[in-house]
Amino acid sequence: MPLPALINRTPRAKDAELAACQWPEDALHFIPDWVYTSNAVYDLELEKIFRGRTWNFVALEAEIPNTGDFKRSYVGPTPVVVARAEDGSVNVFENRCAHRGAEFCRHGQGNAKEFVCPYHQWSYDLKGNLQGVPFKRGVNRAGGMPKDFRNEDHGLVKLNVATRNGATWSRWTCT
Numbered sequence: 217m218p219l220p221a222l223i224n225r226t227p228r229a230k231d232a233e234l235a236a237c238q239w240p241e242d243a244l245h246f247i248p249d250w251v252y253t254s255n256a257v258y259d260l261e262l263e264k265i266f267r268g269r270t271w272n273f274v275a276l277e278a279e280i281p282n283t284g285d286f287k288r289s290y291v292g293p294t295p296v297v298v299a300r301a302e303d304g305s306v307n308v309f310e311n312r313c314a315h316r317g318a319e320f321c322r323h324g325q326g327n328a329k330e331f332v333c334p335y336h337q338w339s340y341d342l343k344g345n346l347q348g349v350p351f352k353r354g355v356n357r358a359g360g361m362p363k364d365f366r367n368e369d370h371g372l373v374k375l376n377v378a379t380r381n382g383a384t385w386s387r388w389t390c391t
């Protein structure tokens with residue numbers, strides 16, 4: 217009996233490359249190359265797994281036991297920071313500055329009171345909230361951010377977090 221067409225469970229008609237990924241009927245003893253090489257399959261993995269409902273391991277709680285402890289990690293290809301805040305909570309947010317997308321955290325692990333992006337010094341607290349923007353009101357009444365700029369609208373992208381038996385897991389979506 218042929219194996220089910222695994223990829224075709226989620227077909228996207230307009231995606232010709234994905235539609236071409238047919239599981240061979242006799243593939244009980246090997247895995248087709250396209251499983252590893254197809255960009256369409258990779259994109260689908262990102263969408264369904266790493267950007268979907270799946271919880272992704274990011275750190276051990278024991279690696280960040282104290283306030284301010286942090287560790288860099290990844291959810292799929294996306295760099296994230298795992299940090300313990302003052303209230304003891306574990307927080308996960310993208311390691312991409314809300315200003316121009318720079319990877320603001322350059323150390324694999326450490327302890328910090330805040331995160332300051334090396335490019336233009338936007339600073340974030342241990343929960344990924346934007347704290348400070350240099351020259352927010354400009355210099356000599358020139359430049360600066362728009363009048364309606366609110367720090368709370370420009371924090372880092374935060375992920376959902378769950379800890380189980382000392383392991384920390386993260387994902388974007390709740391549904």
Ligand code: FES
Binds near residue numbers: 333335338
């Ligand atoms: S890119 Fe981070 S402050 Fe500009």
